[in-house]
Amino acid sequence: MKELSHITLSKxxxxxxxxxxxxxxxTFKEVARHIYDQLGISYPKFFKMDAPSKLAFxxxxxxxxxxxxxxxxxxxxxxxxFATKSGCMQSDIKHYESYVDDDNxxxxxxxxxxxxxxxxxxxxxxxxxxxxxxxxxxxxxFDEKMVFKYSSDLINRENYRYCIAGWIDxxxxxxxxxxxxxxx
Amino acid sequence: xxxxxxxxxxxVIETLNLEDITPSDIQNDTILFGEELGLDSIDALELIVLLxxxxxxVIANAEEGKTVFTSIDTMADFIESKKA
Numbered sequence: 410m411k412e413l414s415h416i417t418l419s420k421x422x423x424x425x426x427x428x429x430x431x432x433x434x435x436t437f438k439e440v441a442r443h444i445y446d447q448l449g450i451s452y453p454k455f456f457k458m459d460a461p462s463k464l465a466f467x468x469x470x471x472x473x474x475x476x477x478x479x480x481x482x483x484x485x486x487x488x489x490x491f492a493t494k495s496g497c498m499q500s501d502i503k504h505y506e507s508y509v510d511d512d513n514x515x516x517x518x519x520x521x522x523x524x525x526x527x528x529x530x531x532x533x534x535x536x537x538x539x540x541x542x543x544x545x546x547x548x549x550x551f552d553e554k555m556v557f558k559y560s561s562d563l564i565n566r567e568n569y570r571y572c573i574a575g576w577i578d579x580x581x582x583x584x585x586x587x588x589x590x591x592x593x
Numbered sequence: 594x595x596x597x598x599x600x601x602x603x604x605v606i607e608t609l610n611l612e613d614i615t616p617s618d619i620q621n622d623t624i625l626f627g628e629e630l631g632l633d634s635i636d637a638l639e640l641i642v643l644l645x646x647x648x649x650x651v652i653a654n655a656e657e658g659k660t661v662f663t664s665i666d667t668m669a670d671f672i673e674s675k676k677a
Contacts, residue, residue, distance in 0.1 A: 456612035457610050517642060519610075519636070519639050
């Protein structure tokens, strides 16, 4: 198994394959919008996503940007493996607040659909037509060894061509992400 | 009626998170679930909730929903018809 590309995203910087790009200050929503604009893509569905999905989407886009592999991710032999601590907590809270008051009971379908932590993988799958294993792991801290081993199994034993694996976590305006594109 | 249509455009944009779209981008007869706005089934459910929350109106069935949510014009017509 080879590590084809690696990226980390944190409050004020993106580091991709050793190269650092600064990020402006701001709320997560503002920083996410900045990255989206910098990517120069047109994907209106992005604006309907919750924070974890936006972070997963953007980090994946940055990971494979300008890569020869970006056009080769479609298929049942490409997998996703994302670990997270906060999961979809923000959406869970937002959904709860929409129905807890009997006098103002208006649950939002658009919020409800994001009340599962693995939906962020679904958004990346839809974008790149990934049809292989898509697993969301809940962890207190990122267990890089375990995720590496799992990815290795997918590539070496299950004969996957690629696996995008790593950590996606955002709660309120605190966010961190790191993804690796593994291949043969 | 024109005020209601402008209000509806703003409400649709806000409710459906249509970023980078302004009310002037939506014509009164724009087909809401056509290619232009890229709305999906979840957006349809959101519009149903919008009508109930803001206008206290309930869509009776799927067929009525298809008619009501054709355009801003049809949404406004529906709201006005229920006021009478």
